[in-house]
Amino acid sequence: MTDDELIAETRAFLAANWAPGRKSSGEAYGRHPDSDFLQRVLDAGFAVPTWPRESWGRGLSAAQGKLIEREFAAAGAPGAGQDRSNLWANTAAAHAQPDFRSHIVPLLLTGRVGMCLLYSEPGAGSDLAGVRTRADRDGDDYVINGQKVWTSGAADADYGMLICRTDWDVPKHKGLSFFFLPMQQPGIDVRPLRQITDEAHFNEVFITDARVPAANMLGKPGDGWRVLMTALAYERSVMGDAARGPRSGKAGPKGDAALVELAREAGMLEDPVVRQEIARVTAYKILNRLNNARAKADMAQGNSSPIMSLGKLAMSRILHSEAALRTRLLGPQSMLEGPQHPCAEDANFLTLNAYFTSIGGGTDQIQRNIIGERVLGLPKEPELDRELPFREVKAG
């Protein structure tokens, strides 16, 4: 199929199925409000076009996939490009056992299941391979016991992507397994945690004798770390591409000139210090976008790109410095909060929520270690407990 044919087909699909100007509120923890539309996107082969035909895709090149995404973006329609952005579906498609895979992947691609990430534990955050939640085989099931923490979206989730330990006699990275754990069962107790943003998206999850069919394991017993690396790579690449915006509900200016507009509204546009800062922060944003575009182009050529690892770190810097600039624009107004003060509400929320990106999904410090060690090939930091049987590793 030529590019022009593909574009024409995509446009015809959108014209038939997505009313001009219709808005979509987007995916949240796996669920999508437009799942009926997403079903049509999936059936038409636009959800994951670079996947093979026998796996919901059309075997297109990344470059052609990009064309479809562009048409969807222009129409404001959701559901394309999930081969890059849907961390749940990508992880399941790559590692789930055949029956579970054909059951779960379409549900994930149509936003029909609530999802959460059961990775972090009180003693295992950056050191994820140190998790102590255990899975013990019992007939066709595994029985899960342990505690997870900072689990975003756990309260409404149908499944949690769980990393836990199945073998205590091998070194820490080797004894892990990865499951799709059904969340709606008696052994799972989700307790919301109040965040510094005064929201409660993340939770503590106490797991006591919860059961998961062995068929829900991704990879083989002991493959957990490898599966996790796939999932984390998708999560980080998504975090490097976009972040949650303001929550005041006020749309606010968009695009490269957004900060200029905000400064104008604040009456600060003539301030030379502000102008310098607008330049600095806007440049960070544009350069991250250009970096990501180059990385995607390399990937489309089938080459891996070191730039892929930079996006999340770049986004962290963007978010923290944009929040600081918004604060500067507001001056004393930034002391306020609440719906009557939407600009202050936004500046303060963005200041706090920037840590979602600089801590969540692996901290900036860990991200720098990864870039140094895996991308640049610098010597690894010595890890004292890396080769010990996990049974002998002291709890964090």
Next chain:
Amino acid sequence: MAIGADEMQAFLDGWQRLLAARCAEADVRRVMETPEGFDRALWGEIAALGITGLIVAPEHGGVGGGATELERVMEAAGAALLPSPLLSSGVLAAGLLGALGDAEAAARLLPGIADGSRIATVALTGPRARWIEDDVAVTAAPAGNGWQLDGAAAFVTHAEVADLLLVVARAPDGLGVFEVDPAAVATNALPAFDRTLRMADLTFAGTPATRLAGAIPAWEAVEAALDLARVAIAGEQAGGTRRVFEMTVDYAKARHQFGRAIGGFQAIKHMAADLLLESESCTSAARHAAERLAAGAEDAPQAIALAAFACADAFVHTTAQAIQMHGGIAFTWAHPAHLYLRRARADAQLFGTSDAYRERFVQALEQAR
């Protein structure tokens, strides 16, 4: 200095004991959720210790301390995140009455401020909120035996709990300071991101007022009071910065990942070393400003401007880094780091921004050559 060094140390020890006993984190959290935003019982004890009258002259029932004592007291208050109208009443209002030179008003009003029975605050900036003379947006006109005020004042700290309002307003013959009954003023409480802070916008419409006599021009008296407030905030910032820094270093020693304390990773170790530099510089700036102000030194404005932006930036930066260095635990409401971040962000705005103080500082340098 009216107080000897030993006496001062004993005084500070008593203050720190009171804060440790009555203003622990749990107390701060409880009090910040109350409408008044401070603990009246504790306020009584703060007053009994002499803190509310620290900078009030002994003949008006105060301790007769100056900027250096004030700065030290505020370091402890900042470390404890004390929610109270101390800055509004015991610093700004007391400082303004002390500087203005209206003997009758001072004798009548300062004893109540000193013994804590009267909470006062100062309305001085209009909506542009730069705390500069140009921004005063209340006008005063003679009315009968007294005056009446019209206009607006913004970000008036603790206005809602004040028994006494001192309002800076433009009279036909120039700027003046006016005594106003807070009950006569329309008060719009402002929801503050720093939940330990209370602020309001005030609207005056034919509001009756009494003009205070001034031995010096009103804005000079305001600047004198603001200088004390700047030094007080710098002290609060120094104390808050140090407490958050220490909390973070303690955590870096206690929290283990990858089989060792996270402080063992150079990323964290280097951040901690940088924060020590921030924290010590913040303390030096605050104490230096206090000393120069207390000495009436010619370079006091320069030292105060320096402290105003250096301490503001150090506190904001340190609290921000502290959250990063703690990881997920500091993203929870239950962890104190964000309470300090909120205070740091308010302190960085009160009575002028860092940008404005950097400008003032350079101007002072220019004049000094």
